[in-house]
Amino acid sequence: MLTALSLLLFSSVTxxxxxxxxxxxxxxxxxxxxxxxxxxxxxxxxMVVKKINAAGGINGRQINLITQDNGSDxxxxxxxAKMFKEKYxxxxxxxxxxxxxxIALKNWADQNHVPVIAIDPQSDKLWVKSGKxxxxxxxxxxxxxxxxxxxxxxxxGHTKVAFEGTTLAWGTDTLASFKARAPSFGINIVSEVLVxxxxxxxxxxxxxxxxxxxxxxxxxxxxxxxAGLARAMSAIGWKPYVIHTSMANLTASMGLIPTEMxxxxxxxxxxxxxxxxxxxxxxxxxxxxxxxxxxxxKGPRAYDAINLLVEAVxxxxxxxxxxxxxxxxxxxxxxxxxxGPKGGKGGYTEGKNHLLDSKDLLFAAVKAGxxxxxK
Amino acid sequence: MDSYLSDLxxxxxxxxxxxxxxxxxxLAYTVIINATQLVNFGQGDFAxxxxxxxxxxxxxxxxxxxxxxxxxxxAGGAMGFITNAIIVTPLLxxxxxxxYPILGTMSVGTIAAGAVGIFTGxxxxxxxxxxxxxxxxxxxxxxxxxxxLIIGTTVAIVTAYWYLLHKTRLGLALRAxxxxxxxxxxxxIQVGKMASLSFVISGIIAAIAGVLCAPFSAxxxxxxxxxxxxxxxxxxxxxxxxxxxxxxxxxxxxxIRALIVGYISSAHAELATFLVLMVVLTIKPQGLxxxxxxxxxxxxxx
Numbered sequence: 195m196l197t198a199l200s201l202l203l204f205s206s207v208t209x210x211x212x213x214x215x216x217x218x219x220x221x222x223x224x225x226x227x228x229x230x231x232x233x234x235x236x237x238x239x240x241m242v243v244k245k246i247n248a249a250g251g252i253n254g255r256q257i258n259l260i261t262q263d264n265g266s267d268x269x270x271x272x273x274x275a276k277m278f279k280e281k282y283x284x285x286x287x288x289x290x291x292x293x294x295x296x297i298a299l300k301n302w303a304d305q306n307h308v309p310v311i312a313i314d315p316q317s318d319k320l321w322v323k324s325g326k327x328x329x330x331x332x333x334x335x336x337x338x339x340x341x342x343x344x345x346x347x348x349x350x351g352h353t354k355v356a357f358e359g360t361t362l363a364w365g366t367d368t369l370a371s372f373k374a375r376a377p378s379f380g381i382n383i384v385s386e387v388l389v390x391x392x393x394x395x396x397x398x399x400x401x402x403x404x405x406x407x408x409x410x411x412x413x414x415x416x417x418x419x420x421a422g423l424a425r426a427m428s429a430i431g432w433k434p435y436v437i438h439t440s441m442a443n444l445t446a447s448m449g450l451i452p453t454e455m456x457x458x459x460x461x462x463x464x465x466x467x468x469x470x471x472x473x474x475x476x477x478x479x480x481x482x483x484x485x486x487x488x489x490x491x492k493g494p495r496a497y498d499a500i501n502l503l504v505e506a507v508x509x510x511x512x513x514x515x516x517x518x519x520x521x522x523x524x525x526x527x528x529x530x531x532x533x534g535p536k537g538g539k540g541g542y543t544e545g546k547n548h549l550l551d552s553k554d555l556l557f558a559a560v561k562a563g564x565x566x567x568x569k
Numbered sequence: 570m571d572s573y574l575s576d577l578x579x580x581x582x583x584x585x586x587x588x589x590x591x592x593x594x595x596l597a598y599t600v601i602i603n604a605t606q607l608v609n610f611g612q613g614d615f616a617x618x619x620x621x622x623x624x625x626x627x628x629x630x631x632x633x634x635x636x637x638x639x640x641x642x643x644a645g646g647a648m649g650f651i652t653n654a655i656i657v658t659p660l661l662x663x664x665x666x667x668x669y670p671i672l673g674t675m676s677v678g679t680i681a682a683g684a685v686g687i688f689t690g691x692x693x694x695x696x697x698x699x700x701x702x703x704x705x706x707x708x709x710x711x712x713x714x715x716x717x718l719i720i721g722t723t724v725a726i727v728t729a730y731w732y733l734l735h736k737t738r739l740g741l742a743l744r745a746x747x748x749x750x751x752x753x754x755x756x757x758i759q760v761g762k763m764a765s766l767s768f769v770i771s772g773i774i775a776a777i778a779g780v781l782c783a784p785f786s787a788x789x790x791x792x793x794x795x796x797x798x799x800x801x802x803x804x805x806x807x808x809x810x811x812x813x814x815x816x817x818x819x820x821x822x823x824x825i826r827a828l829i830v831g832y833i834s835s836a837h838a839e840l841a842t843f844l845v846l847m848v849v850l851t852i853k854p855q856g857l858x859x860x861x862x863x864x865x866x867x868x869x870x871x
Contacts, residue, residue: 225791229691361836388836392795394590394785395583397713398831401576417693418786429704430711450695450787452702485690 215258216251216513218243218503219278221299222290222313226266227362227391230417230446230486232290235313235496236261237484238475239288242500244482252507260284268298275302275310284308285516288503291442293317293363296331303328309506309520313499314442314492317367320547327547330523332499332533336368337375338552339439339462344372344379346460346557347410352435356408357386358399358423360415365389368414368439384408389419400426403434410435413459417446424455437461441558445490445565453563460568463556464533465491467567471532490565494532498549502541505529578710580831581824586716588823589723593778594800595807595815596727597771602810603747604767605661608671611652611678612775613797619645619776620788621685624694634699638780645776649768652677657768658761678793686790693787696780719781726774727816734812743767747810802842806849808856817858821845 220239222232247256260282264271278284289299289312296315303310314333321335347355357372359365365388376383385406387399400423403411411434413420420443438444438461448456465472475493507513509522526541534554557568601609623641626632656673699718704711734740745753746763754760807818822842829841849857
């Protein structure tokens with residue numbers, strides 16, 4: 195009788211433990227500045243979670259992805275993070291692209307001790323250079339990009355360089371980084387233009403950059419504004435060497451205006467397109483039904499972020515302990531990364547809450563309307 | 570000093586085209602205000618719907634721009650008609666506070682943005698420059714053909730609207746409705762039809778503004794709101810209820826923005842816009858051009 199009762203008791207309890215989900219908060223910019231980027235990355239995050247759940251989840255527990263739009267709004271994201279923690283008891287959060295949103299989220303994570311991994315913010319303000327961090331990202335920060343670009347400019351012999359960037363944290367932080375490092379490369383930033391998001395016509399700004407005598411332009415801006423700059427430069431008949439710091443934004447821009455306006459532009463590239471894993475991610479995303487899949491680094495970046503999160507949860511030994519998950523981000527050794535050169539493995543090390551260094555970055559150039567890796 | 574002057578021509582062109590765009594949206598607001606005394610807070614989304622239809626016809630059905638553009642304008646008018654028919658008129662008949670239909674227009678706009686967003690995945694809806702990518706060179710100065718087209722179209726629309734208002738019986742009825750709804754009813758004017766017509770005209774103007782603007786800065790489903798806000802600022806700066814003042818308000822805001830971008834920094838254009846708004850609200854809240862081209866009786870009525 196007792197045995198029968200115990201069996202009955204356990205049979206009712208055990209499945210409930212087995213069915214208990216691991217709640218993961220996912221907040222990104224389904225609306226706002228980076229909506230086009232988020233709309234391509236979110237399906238990859240969902241796809242990976244679905245695949246893991248179909249294979250049995252993490253130690254038998256299914257991942258429950260709770261998705262919220264933050265509209266590129268730093269204030270809104272704090273409310274969302276609070277809701278993830280308090281209402282849904284999330285022990286880890288994955289976030290989207292915008293630096294200003296992620297800066298707010300990082301501060302929240304530091305105070306609330308919930309680890310956050312973001313897909314693609316670039317701001318240097320997110321770099322935790324000593325000790326363990328509560329914030330991680332798959333994207334490479336501005337500084338290593340800046341160093342790689344300055345080295346590239348020096349190699350190509352450009353010494354008079356202009357800067358065009360967004361007024362948001364991504365643009366201003368990157369500008370500060372360029373200004374600080376340019377002299378050591380013998381490069382002079384001769385003019386700088388910060389452009390508000392959603393600016394309609396950049397012909398005045400393009401003329402300013404041209405009139406400064408710059409022979410090269412560094413572009414750190416979102417899709418529409420990058421397209422606006424390319425169009426404006428074309429309109430005034432100015433064809434300097436242009437290098438963009440974000441492949442994701444440049445490829446999106448190329449879908450907005452005739453691609454020949456970008457011929458000769460170069461961009462930092464975090465992926466090696468010859469890697470089989472990269473091609474697999476693009477193919478899987480298309481098969482999954484993701485809209486507007488562009489064969490660039492957005493998908494691989496989201497793929498690495500969600501997989502690193504899953505690896506950290508697995509290695510934590512306790513998916514209900516946010517500190518254990520945070521510590522586990524530093525224990526990932528065997529995960530094969532989509533980003534970076536072939537053979538790149540592992541997660542994070544103390545003092546470096548991102549994955550790639552300047553030496554890991556490649557360049558791609560726009561030739562005949564298509565991006566080709568620069569050898 | 571020379572470089573300041575050589576910069577001035579492109580700055581004026583950019584300021585005029587941007588200002589015309591804001592003014593057109595301000596005019597679209599005013600058309601409805603004059604007929605119903607209501608503000609359509611879905612105005613920017615009317616523009617976005619125009620862009621969405623134009624983009625879909627070109628990108629999904631392969632229609633040429635010259636076919637897609639008029640159809641998009643028709644869609645803008647239809648959006649206005651539907652908004653009035655399903656939300657505004659039914660609420661006005663219930664004699665509710667004017668805030669309710671205003672909130673209703675906002676809801677229609679938000680739903681439209683959401684629906685277009687689902688259709689497009691909130692991705693860009695790019696539309697090519699109407700007259701090609703090569704700039705027009707006047708005296709050696711390259712000018713963006715889309716900007717010039719916006720300026721020209723705005724002049725044409727305002728002229729047509731002036732003609733409608735002041736030279737036709739329909740315009741007289743529209744003006745009378747805006748002047749006094751009760752007296753217009755007594756005079757046999759079909760006030761309900763005038764309200765409906767004002768929404769249709771407003772939708773048409775907004776759709777034209779949106780589609781003309783899209784080649785400059787590709788639209789997403791949520792971008793109508795930004796154009797709507799700038800149009801509303803144009804309306805306040807220019808003068809409430811005066812279509813020509815709204816246009817002038819838009820041009821003023823556009824010029825100030827362009828001058829700030831040209832001579833100070835493009836990082837401060839938004840700040841400048843709101844500073845202008847604050848100054849106007851403080852020194853002349855009725856708008857800088859409130860009485861411009863308006864009959865004295867209508868001015869005094871406001």
